[in-house]
Structure formats: C-alpha cells, structure tokens
Amino acid sequence: MKSSRIPGFYNLSVEQRRDLLKKELDFSAEELSSLYIKEPLSTETADKMIENVIGTFQLPFGLGLNFLINGKDYVIPMVIEEASVVASASHIAKIVRSAGGFHTEATERVMIGQIQVVGCSDFHAAKQAILNEKEVLINAANAAYPSIVSRGGGAEDLDVRILNEDSDSSYGKMLVVHMYINTCDAMGANIINTMVESVAPIVEEITNGKVYLRILSNYADKCLARARCVIPPELLSTGDYSGEEVRDGVIHAYEFAASDPYRAVTHNKGIMNGIDPVVIATGNDWRAVEAGSHAYAARHGSYGSMTTWSKDQAGNLVGEIELPMSIGTVGGATRVHPLAELSLSLMSIESAKELAQVIVAVGLAQNLGALKALATDGIQKGHMALHSRSVAIAAGASGEMIDIIAEKLIEEKEIRVGKAKELVEEYTK
Structure with a gap:
C-alpha cells in the first residue's frame, strides 16, 4: 500500500479518483470493475443472500484518507449516506498522522455461545456437574465443527452462571453455559450456533434440566479492539481557537458524555458514524457491532462514552477507544458482495484482528472530528x-x-x- 495521504482527492471527478486508485494504489481495471457497473451486486446474487428480493439498494461509497495505523497506511472504504463523515474522519486522520498515527491492538478472536438450561432440581449441583465435564463438552463442540479447529480455532473454554437464583418465577431461574470459541477470521455466527446446538443434548443429560436457547451472544466482550492517539495541542489549532482551547474543549465535551446518558447516546452515535461505514463496506453485520458496542458502553452499570479523552503531563490530547468487534474477513457477505471484497483489498487487510483495529481507529477519528467541531465553530458549519x-x-x-x-x-x-x-x-x- 502506498501512502494514504492523497492531497486534493476531493477536488477530483469520480472518474479521476478511480484512475488515481489504479495509478497510485496499483489496482488493475479488472480489480476495480465493480465500481463501474450500474449494479455491483447483481439481483441474482442478492436473491440468494436474503428472501423476497425485488432489487438492490445503493449508498455512497467513499474513501477515508490519511490514515496511518501502527505505521501502516490505509485507504479506508466507507459506505454512508450522511454528509461530512468521510471528510471529518479524513481531516482528523491527517492531524493524527502528523502526530505519529493511531496505535491499535486487539485481543484474540474469542466469541461466546450461550446455552440456557431451566428446570434443574439443584442449580448449584447442575453447575458443578457442567464444570466437571468441561473437557467432554469442549471436545464435543469441536467435533461438531472440525474445520475451524484445523485452522487453529474452536472451543477453548466454558463457564457457567446461575441467573435469577432467588426468583419466585420458574421462568426466571436458569443456568447459562458460556462456551468460548475462537472463530479465527470468521465472524463466527454459524460456527458458534452449530457448536452450542450440538452439545445441548449432552448439557441436558448432565444437568437433568431442559435446554431452550442455544445461540451466539453478540456481546463479544472477549473479542476487543483498541485504538489510541496522542496529539500535541499545536496540531489542533483552528481559526481563532488555540490548540490548548480546542484540547480543553474536547475534554470538556467528553466529560459531558461520560456523565450524562442523554449526551452519551449522541456522542456514541457519532463514533458509530465512523465505525458503521467500514463495517458495511466490508460486508459485516453492523447491527451486531452496534449492539455490542452500546452494551459495552453500559458495562459499568450506566450508559457512558465509548471513548476517553484526557490531557497527559506534556499537555497533549490523548484519545482512547475500546470496543467489542464481532467482525470477519471470511464467510458471509464479505466474500459474496463484490464491493466487500474490493474494500478488503483496498486496505490490504490480512486478518479479522487487523480489520477490527482499523475500524476502532476510524471510530476514534470520527469522534474527535465531531468533538473538535462542537468545541469550536459548532457542528453545523x-x-x-x-x-x-x-x-x-x-x-x-x-x-x-x-x-x-x-x-x-x-x-x-x-x-x-x-x-x-x-x-x-x-x-x-
């Protein structure tokens, strides 16, 4: 990947931008062919993806520029209808680039499958019985999906919780098995569901209870991605506002979101303005990412900011974000939709772990863009x-x-x- 710093890109015509992609980013006409046809996703393909298809629905497909993440340049595909999002993210990425870029990391790709058990005569005994047979259940789950095991993933561990133990309602009291599954580069919904469904009869036998739900959780708090940036105040100055004024305004705006859910919802919606377009462009499930991100923002008991902004001892503005990222680079629409394939190629993405890190960096950039505007001239200008x-x-x-x-x-x-x-x-x- 050559530099993502492409000055004047917004001034070019659409055709000139496409030509530049071929010239500067070494894409062939064939690789970019899906950008030229009127219906990149054919009706025939769409009809195989969902039910009752009558056509396809298009949204603007733009590029986030200037992103430097862990020393690597990224031209980032963004699919969104809202004006100013791509421009704002690219503007902030240019500022952060001058400060050394974004620094990101991610945990292992461990997702969660849940098995709900009711009607146990002794829930504590049932819980212990499951834990005693942990290896049996893990082996059974892996036997149900050997291909993920051969790729280095599969079920790795499990845990058991008792919910509503003191409830007077027989409907509320239940035991829940959490199976932790490494899905490698897949989002993993089918993998997880297959595994937990396959072990459900064994769970019933062990607990003498009745299994109802056996399904993945979209609250992927074992599959996290983080991004961080450190920006000297002189890079933040704009118009009549000094860098220090902008820095302090951003921190005050963050503290508002951290303290008030009414503000936090709008604050976090702005973060998702950056995240969702990349998730959509790569053919991933943005509803799952949204749900998991908002749940994570409430993990301490009240809904708050997905980001943190602070000032370090040198006076720099420090931004951080950490979110669950249940996304993939194989399977599903990522390899069916032509533009999803192109999106992954544009970023030279090598793994789901890398994609997750790119996504949260864009979310952090978009958040700073919104807060910087709010703290200075206002969002409307x-x-x-x-x-x-x-x-x-x-x-x-x-x-x-x-x-x-x-x-x-x-x-x-x-x-x-x-x-x-x-x-x-x-x-x-």
Whole structure:
C-alpha cells in the first residue's frame, strides 16, 4: 500500500479518483470493475443472500484518507449516506498522522455461545456437574465443527452462571453455559450456533434440566479492539481557537458524555458514524457491532462514552477507544458482495484482528472530528456546507447547477429544500 495521504482527492471527478486508485494504489481495471457497473451486486446474487428480493439498494461509497495505523497506511472504504463523515474522519486522520498515527491492538478472536438450561432440581449441583465435564463438552463442540479447529480455532473454554437464583418465577431461574470459541477470521455466527446446538443434548443429560436457547451472544466482550492517539495541542489549532482551547474543549465535551446518558447516546452515535461505514463496506453485520458496542458502553452499570479523552503531563490530547468487534474477513457477505471484497483489498487487510483495529481507529477519528467541531465553530458549519449539495439535488438541481445552488444556499445561510427550489426556478428561467 502506498501512502494514504492523497492531497486534493476531493477536488477530483469520480472518474479521476478511480484512475488515481489504479495509478497510485496499483489496482488493475479488472480489480476495480465493480465500481463501474450500474449494479455491483447483481439481483441474482442478492436473491440468494436474503428472501423476497425485488432489487438492490445503493449508498455512497467513499474513501477515508490519511490514515496511518501502527505505521501502516490505509485507504479506508466507507459506505454512508450522511454528509461530512468521510471528510471529518479524513481531516482528523491527517492531524493524527502528523502526530505519529493511531496505535491499535486487539485481543484474540474469542466469541461466546450461550446455552440456557431451566428446570434443574439443584442449580448449584447442575453447575458443578457442567464444570466437571468441561473437557467432554469442549471436545464435543469441536467435533461438531472440525474445520475451524484445523485452522487453529474452536472451543477453548466454558463457564457457567446461575441467573435469577432467588426468583419466585420458574421462568426466571436458569443456568447459562458460556462456551468460548475462537472463530479465527470468521465472524463466527454459524460456527458458534452449530457448536452450542450440538452439545445441548449432552448439557441436558448432565444437568437433568431442559435446554431452550442455544445461540451466539453478540456481546463479544472477549473479542476487543483498541485504538489510541496522542496529539500535541499545536496540531489542533483552528481559526481563532488555540490548540490548548480546542484540547480543553474536547475534554470538556467528553466529560459531558461520560456523565450524562442523554449526551452519551449522541456522542456514541457519532463514533458509530465512523465505525458503521467500514463495517458495511466490508460486508459485516453492523447491527451486531452496534449492539455490542452500546452494551459495552453500559458495562459499568450506566450508559457512558465509548471513548476517553484526557490531557497527559506534556499537555497533549490523548484519545482512547475500546470496543467489542464481532467482525470477519471470511464467510458471509464479505466474500459474496463484490464491493466487500474490493474494500478488503483496498486496505490490504490480512486478518479479522487487523480489520477490527482499523475500524476502532476510524471510530476514534470520527469522534474527535465531531468533538473538535462542537468545541469550536459548532457542528453545523461544516456539516451543513456539505449537506447543501444534497439539498440542491433534492430541489431538482443537476450537473453544474448543483454546486451553484449549494454555494448560494451557504452564502444566504438558508440550507433548506424550499429555498433551493426557489433558486433552481430562478436559474432555469
């Protein structure tokens, strides 16, 4: 991968950007062919992916630039409809790049399968019986999916919990087996579900209880990715604001989110503005990532910020993020959707562990972009400037008129469809 620093990329036409990908990033016309066809995901393929298909639905496919992560350059595919997200992430990545880039790490790829057991005559005895037969259950789970074992993964451990032990309701009291499964580079839903379903009869026999649910958990708190950046204040100065003022404003904004769930929800939505587009572009399950991330933000008993921002002894701004990342680089849509394959190629991703680290770095960048804007000129200035183009299109503008109408809307500080329609009628008379 050559440098992700591509000055002036946003000023190029779509065709020029594609040509630059071929020239600068060594992609062949064949490798980029899915960008040129009107229906990158064929209706025939879509019909095999889900039920009741009537067509496909497209979203803008852009590139996050300037990212330097663990010393490696990344051009990051982002699929999103919201204006300013790609620009904001790229802008912050450029700042962080000047400070040495993002530093990331990830735990092993261990996911969780759950088995629910009810109706035990003695739940504590049943729990101990499961633990006594741990090796038997792990071996049985691995026998159900030998291919993942051959790739170095598979069931590695298990634990048992008793829920609602003091409940008066027979429906509430239950024993839950957690099976910890290394899914390697797969997201692993099918692997996990197959394994826990296969051992369910053995669990019933051991506990003398009744198994109901046996399914993966999307709360993948054993499969974490982390990102960190350290930024000298002089790199943060903007307009009339000094770097120190921006730094302190970002930290105050973070503390607001850390203290108030009403703010934290919007704060974290901004983080997911960076995460979801990469998850979607690579054909992964963004609902699972969303659910796990929000649950992790509430792991201490109240919902708070997914990121932390602080000042170190040298006065630098320090940002950190840690989230569960139940994603994969093999299986599912990642190898079925042509643009998902292209997305992984654009980043030269070698493993799910690496992809998870890239995703959280983008989330951290997007969070800083939002907080920096909020702490200075406000979120609307940059967002609405980019949003003005969408408003112009919605009003009927096309071709060169889009930019003319958009600039006029910004100039008159009236970025709304009604005003844009008036301008379209005026310019087309």
